[in-house]
Amino acid sequence: MSSMHALQKMIAARAKPSRPHAVAGEYLEIEPDIFSVIVSFNATEARHLTANLADLGVKQLPIKHKIIAFSDHGSPAPSAAAAEGHKLWRDFFRAYGVEVIDGGAGISHLVLAERGIAGPGDIVINQDSHAPTVGAIGAFGTSLGGGRMMLYALGRYWIEVPKVVLVTLEGRLRPGVYGRDVALHVNGVLGQQGALGMGLEFGGSYVTEASMDMRFTLCNMGTEMGAVSSYIQPDATTLAWLQPRCKKPYTVFETDHDFAYESTHAIDVAAIEPQVAVPHACDDVKPVSAVAGRRIDQAYLGSCASGRLEDIATAAALIKGRKVHPDVRLIVTPGSREVLMAATRAGYIDTLHEANAIVTNANCGACPGIHGGILAPGEVAISTSTRNNKGRMGKGAEIYLASPATVVASAIAGCIANPRDYL
Amino acid sequence: MKLTGKAWKFAQEDISTDLIRGKAWSHLPAKEQGAHCLEEVDPAFAAQAAPGDFIVAGKNFGCGSSTAAHVAVIGLGIGAVIAESLGKLFITNAASAGLWAVSCPGIIDVVNAGDRIELDTASWQLRNLTSGKTIAANPLPGFLGEMIELGGEKNYLRARLAREAAG
Numbered sequence: 001m002s003s004m005h006a007l008q009k010m011i012a013a014r015a016k017p018s019r020p021h022a023v024a025g026e027y028l029e030i031e032p033d034i035f036s037v038i039v040s041f042n043a044t045e046a047r048h049l050t051a052n053l054a055d056l057g058v059k060q061l062p063i064k065h066k067i068i069a070f071s072d073h074g075s076p077a078p079s080a081a082a083a084e085g086h087k088l089w090r091d092f093f094r095a096y097g098v099e100v101i102d103g104g105a106g107i108s109h110l111v112l113a114e115r116g117i118a119g120p121g122d123i124v125i126n127q128d129s130h131a132p133t134v135g136a137i138g139a140f141g142t143s144l145g146g147g148r149m150m151l152y153a154l155g156r157y158w159i160e161v162p163k164v165v166l167v168t169l170e171g172r173l174r175p176g177v178y179g180r181d182v183a184l185h186v187n188g189v190l191g192q193q194g195a196l197g198m199g200l201e202f203g204g205s206y207v208t209e210a211s212m213d214m215r216f217t218l219c220n221m222g223t224e225m226g227a228v229s230s231y232i233q234p235d236a237t238t239l240a241w242l243q244p245r246c247k248k249p250y251t252v253f254e255t256d257h258d259f260a261y262e263s264t265h266a267i268d269v270a271a272i273e274p275q276v277a278v279p280h281a282c283d284d285v286k287p288v289s290a291v292a293g294r295r296i297d298q299a300y301l302g303s304c305a306s307g308r309l310e311d312i313a314t315a316a317a318l319i320k321g322r323k324v325h326p327d328v329r330l331i332v333t334p335g336s337r338e339v340l341m342a343a344t345r346a347g348y349i350d351t352l353h354e355a356n357a358i359v360t361n362a363n364c365g366a367c368p369g370i371h372g373g374i375l376a377p378g379e380v381a382i383s384t385s386t387r388n389n390k391g392r393m394g395k396g397a398e399i400y401l402a403s404p405a406t407v408v409a410s411a412i413a414g415c416i417a418n419p420r421d422y423l
Numbered sequence: 424m425k426l427t428g429k430a431w432k433f434a435q436e437d438i439s440t441d442l443i444r445g446k447a448w449s450h451l452p453a454k455e456q457g458a459h460c461l462e463e464v465d466p467a468f469a470a471q472a473a474p475g476d477f478i479v480a481g482k483n484f485g486c487g488s489s490t491a492a493h494v495a496v497i498g499l500g501i502g503a504v505i506a507e508s509l510g511k512l513f514i515t516n517a518a519s520a521g522l523w524a525v526s527c528p529g530i531i532d533v534v535n536a537g538d539r540i541e542l543d544t545a546s547w548q549l550r551n552l553t554s555g556k557t558i559a560a561n562p563l564p565g566f567l568g569e570m571i572e573l574g575g576e577k578n579y580l581r582a583r584l585a586r587e588a589a590g
């Protein structure tokens with residue numbers, strides 16, 4: 001029998017019926033540990049789902065205690081239409097007894113891990129596409145396209161057992177270079193199809209030494225390389241982070257020592273400069289020096305890629321005693337209330353206010369382009385968010401992706417700037 | 424089953440869901456979304472495509488967010504999407520709504536714009552009726568095929584709930 005990856009073992013363990021073995025390429029029906037859904041704008045979809053479940057005769061959701069709804073995209077509602085959508089979804093969830101995590105709690109991917117809702121070995125199906133983020137704690141986080149009704153009505157989903165790509169990151173970062181630069185660099189090296197339909201594991205000495213915040217950042221970007229799930233093998237750092245958070249029993253799976261990866265990429269992180277993904281592709285990645293001086297109108301720090309405490313700490317340290325350029329809006333959106341509270345206690349939020357940054361409540365913020373920080377045609381943003389697809393933050397606008405340090409340095413300079421000049 | 428249609432070719436790679444259907448149109452009824460289908464890539468496409476036509480695409484078609492861009496494709500009446508490779512979310516989104524989205528490595532080299540092509544979802548052979556060439560598509564798993572043939576996820580669930588109730 002061929003050897004298995006930890007991600008494959010998780011699927012085999014959750015298969016219905018459960019199986020000792022799973023082979024890449026086969027589809028297995030599973031019951032997830034968590035089905036994370038969105039209190040969305042889409043009123044039509046809420047109406048359809050309600051009508052469809054009634055039509056199918058479904059009165060109880062078989063896994064309702066495993067379903068959690070997050071109000072993270074465009075929340076609180078920025079328009080009357082959005083409010084109507086939110087209301088219909090809340091009504092739907094309440095009617096079926098589904099827990100709604102509302103009121104500025106933050107982005108699903110952060111909250112699931114921070115609150116110990118997800119643990120290592122869990123299969124977390126997330127309606128949102130950055131589901132792989134929870135791979136940082138050794139969970140199988142995957143997004144879904146179709147199959148939502150099946151999860152509501154049957155509590156089941158199907159997963160294609162993935163092949164796995166390994167990226168080993170060796171060495172220490174130079175000053176001014178952060179985990180987000182590594183993630184952008186990896187995206188540039190692998191491209192948008194580098195892990196298409198596969199699992200994506202990060203290992204190597206950089207990962208071993210990296211904080212959990214940066215591990216989440218790495219795993220988050222798996223989505224942008226086409227990965228169905230990201231993975232970092234849990235170690236002492238993971239378990240220490242989980243200890244006060246995850247109170248439920250969990251299983252740390254391990255990859256068989258002779259597992260055959262689909263491909264491996266070795267990257268020396270000591271050679272990396274601050275990185276920028278230029279419009280309009282997340283894998284069109286250049287060293288910051290190649291685009292330095294480009295005018296910007298808005299700088300955004302937030303999202304499930306880079307809305308964590310370490311990101312805000314980096315930003316605050318860099319902007320302390322300086323001001324945002326008068327022609328630039330610097331918007332800072334913590335990823336979760338936990339992050340916002342910790343950043344407030346540490347004084348980072350005051351520092352940001354003093355520098356004239358706009359600090360918002362915890363949510364997806366400007367990332368999805370549906371509220372708080374939409375760009376006008378012709379405007380240019382530098383952002384720590386996940387994607388720079390054409391039109392994402394506003395029709396006719398341009399988005400450069402970079403680390404929190406590069407975003408803040410640029411906000412001070414009024415144009416794309418190298419954070420190393422501000423250390 | 425066998426499906427035939429005229430090919431519209433989008434050879435470029437990484438056409439994301441945002442490019443398939445701009446976010447600005449997501450609130451519109453499916454038919455009206457269809458009028459904006461792929462407009463960022465080819466502004467003339469939606470007005471000229473006829474019901475039953477196929478989209479033939481390059482690698483990683485439908486990548487990016489899980490937004491319901493397939494609704495615009497269905498709204499336009501497209502019979503099937505056949506690509507070098509597809510975003511995983513797009514495949515299941517499409518199947519769930521009863522749209523064939525099939526990956527077929529090599530398709531870009533054997534199909535020209537305007538060719539008539541035939542997809543056999545039993546043998547998973549794709550035949551270019553214009554040139555006579557055939558190529559193998561990647562089979563979809565049985566349950567997804569069943570879902571699409573039944574017209575989507577709801578009908579599949581209805582059939583399955585009935586099967587399970589009958590034991």
Ligand code: SF4
Pocket residue numbers: 072073107128129130302303304305363364365367368385386
């Ligand atoms: S922050 Fe952006 S990428 Fe992350 S879940 Fe929200 S909208 Fe999606």
